[in-house]
Amino acid sequence: xxxxxxxxxxxxxxxxxxxxxxxxxxxxxxxxxxxxxxxxxxxxxxxxxxxxxxxxxxxxxxxxxxxxxxxxxxxxxxxxxxxxxxxxxxxxxxxxxxxxxxxx
Amino acid sequence: xxxxxxxxxxxxxxxxxxxxxxxxxxxxxxxxxxxxxxxxxxxxxxxxxxxxxxxxxxxxxxxxxxxxxxxxxxxxxxxxxxxxxxxxxxxxxxxxxxxxxxxxxxxxxxxxxxxxxxxxxxxxxxxxxxxxxxxxxxxxxxxxxxxxxxxxxxxxxxxxxxxxxxxxxxxxxxxxxxxxxxxxxxxxxxxxxxxxxxxxxxxxxxxxxxxxxxxxxxxxxxxxxxxxxxxxxxxxxxxxxxxxxxxxxxxxxxxxxxxxxxxxxxxxxxxxxxxxxxxxxxxxxxxxxxxxxxxxxxxxxxxxxxxxx
Numbered sequence: 001x002x003x004x005x006x007x008x009x010x011x012x013x014x015x016x017x018x019x020x021x022x023x024x025x026x027x028x029x030x031x032x033x034x035x036x037x038x039x040x041x042x043x044x045x046x047x048x049x050x051x052x053x054x055x056x057x058x059x060x061x062x063x064x065x066x067x068x069x070x071x072x073x074x075x076x077x078x079x080x081x082x083x084x085x086x087x088x089x090x091x092x093x094x095x096x097x098x099x100x101x102x103x104x
Numbered sequence: 105x106x107x108x109x110x111x112x113x114x115x116x117x118x119x120x121x122x123x124x125x126x127x128x129x130x131x132x133x134x135x136x137x138x139x140x141x142x143x144x145x146x147x148x149x150x151x152x153x154x155x156x157x158x159x160x161x162x163x164x165x166x167x168x169x170x171x172x173x174x175x176x177x178x179x180x181x182x183x184x185x186x187x188x189x190x191x192x193x194x195x196x197x198x199x200x201x202x203x204x205x206x207x208x209x210x211x212x213x214x215x216x217x218x219x220x221x222x223x224x225x226x227x228x229x230x231x232x233x234x235x236x237x238x239x240x241x242x243x244x245x246x247x248x249x250x251x252x253x254x255x256x257x258x259x260x261x262x263x264x265x266x267x268x269x270x271x272x273x274x275x276x277x278x279x280x281x282x283x284x285x286x287x288x289x290x291x292x293x294x295x296x297x298x299x300x301x302x303x304x305x306x307x308x309x310x311x312x313x314x315x316x317x318x319x320x321x322x323x324x325x326x327x328x329x330x331x332x333x334x335x336x337x338x339x340x341x342x343x344x345x346x347x348x349x350x351x352x353x354x355x356x357x358x359x360x361x362x363x364x365x366x367x368x369x370x371x372x373x374x375x376x377x378x379x380x381x382x383x384x385x386x387x388x389x390x391x392x393x394x395x396x397x398x399x400x401x402x403x404x405x406x407x408x409x410x411x412x413x
Contacts, residue, residue: 031236033288038334039378039412040149058290059330061238086147086190088236 021069022052022097027078029063031087032056040085048073066097138286139295139320140372140385140406141343145231145243145286148187156183158408166400171207173399175269178202179222191231198224201255201272216263220272222255227280240289247299248281257306268309275306282316290330293339295320305353312350312363319344322374334378341372341385351395364394366401381410 032038038056041063045051050071055064067073075092082089138144148154162177181199188194202219227249235242255273259266268274282299297318303311326338344367351363372385387404394400 028238030238031234031241033240033290034293035334035337035376035378036381036412040152042378043152044149056334057332058334059239059332084150084190086149086187086231086234087241088234 022050022067023069023072023094024097025065025067025073025092025094027063027065027082027092028090029061029082029087030090032058032061032063034058037087041082041087044081044085138293138381139297139318139322139343140341140374140383140408141345141368141370141387142295142297142299142316142318142320143229143247143284144295145229145245145284146241146288147190147231147243148185148193150187150189152187153413154183154185154410155413156185156408156410157181158183158406160404160406162404163402164399165402167397168400169397171209172213174206175399176204191234193229194226195229195249196224196226198222198254203270203272205267205270214263216261216266216270218256218259218261218266218270218272220256220259222272223251223274223278224254225249225251225280229284240287242285242287244283244285246281246283249279251276251278251280251301253277253306268307268311274303274311276304276310278303291324293320293322295322308355310353312352314350315348317346336375336377339374339376341370341374341383343370343372343385343387344368345370345387359396361396361398364398365391366394367391368401368404372406379412381408383408383410 029041035058038058041056042054045054045063045065048067048071050068051065052068053066056062057064065073073092073094075089078092079089138146158181160177160179160181162179163175165174167173179199179201181197184196186194199222200220201222202217204215204217206213206215208214227247229245229247231243231245233242233244251274253273253275255271257268257271257273257275259271278301280299280301282297284295284297287294295318297316299316299318301314303313320341320343322339322341324337325340327335347366347368349363352359367390368387369390370385370387372383374381374383384405384407387406389401389403392400
């Protein structure tokens with residue numbers, strides 16, 4: 001039983017480390033003005049391997065994406081993705097999820 | 105049956121068929137927060153599908169002549185939209201119709217009816233102007249398509265072949281074209297559309313061409329103040345539909361009891377989430393300047409749902 005508990009704990013720690021080592025991208029997107037906009041964008045982002053949590057903030061015009069370590073999002077890739085969804089990509093900032101966690 | 109009655113039935117009510125058809129074709133657009141009775145210029149994402157199912161009841165019973173015509177046209181209209189890319193979207197529209205016409209002939213009340221799948225319409229819409237800003241966008245998108253004669257246009261009952269006003273299909277290939285424009289913000293959305301449908305001859309009958317000018321305002325009633333994330337929106341909707349139809353032709357003769365101008369005011373409500381939209385509206389005729397003894401509309405009621413896939 002102790003071995004099982006230890007394995008579960010290790011697994012949880014490993015998962016946390018994996019996510020924490022990833023990257024958070026904050027993208028400014030123009031044209032987002034209704035709830036229906038969000039779904040198509042989320043769907044397109046989820047098609048990218050390594051993409052985890054996606055938050056859309058309509059009021060701020062922001063799309064926030066967490067990706068796993070080893071995955072990176074590029075500006076040309078995002079320009080095309082948002083163009084295909086019918087919107088206009090403007091800019092992107094990125095920071096380590098480790099760094100994000102420290103600020104929380 | 106009094107032949108005059110047949111002529112009046114054929115001529116006077118057929119206008120409604122064309123109006124209803126035009127309304128179905130043009131009014132089944134994209135699945136954003138969007139107008140309820142016509143299309144929008146908002147995009148369909150590349151390789152994505154959307155589906156809309158709209159239920160329509162069109163009642164007309166205010167007959168100016170002694171036939172006491174009473175027509176009810178019900179339709180369940182299925183729409184499939186597909187995004188070829190961020191600018192080009194293709195749509196297919198297939199109605200299932202249930203038409204019923206009651207009238208008094210020689211002192212007797214008779215009923216003529218038909219039901220079945222109607223004419224399939226396909227059209228493409230391309231965004232030529234796109235201006236995106238934070239929390240708002242503006243688009244202009246022309247569209248063009250054709251209505252194919254897939255519905256039955258030769259249904260019969262015990263009295264004989266049903267008039268065009270009761271048939272579920274028109275029998276003709278009818279092209280349509282137009283331009284739609286949308287200005288959308290987080291608080292409200294304005295859409296405008298101008299369109300024209302050319303109706304062609306089939307079975308010695310040609311419905312008059314239909315020109316439409318539509319406008320829509322959707323105003324966010326809830327949430328009153330926007331916070332973060334993606335909340336569902338509840339919109340109040342008011343639309344106006346100005347519809348002009350030329351006179352019909354029967355055996356190449358113009359029918360004086362057909363065509364004219366209608367103006368509808370259309371209040372409605374709309375609930376918009378990330379995956380689906382539910383909405384309802386009622387088109388109330390405020391002006392009906394119709395030719396001769398054409399039958400006037402009482403109302404057109406619509407309920408619809410739309411889904412993103």
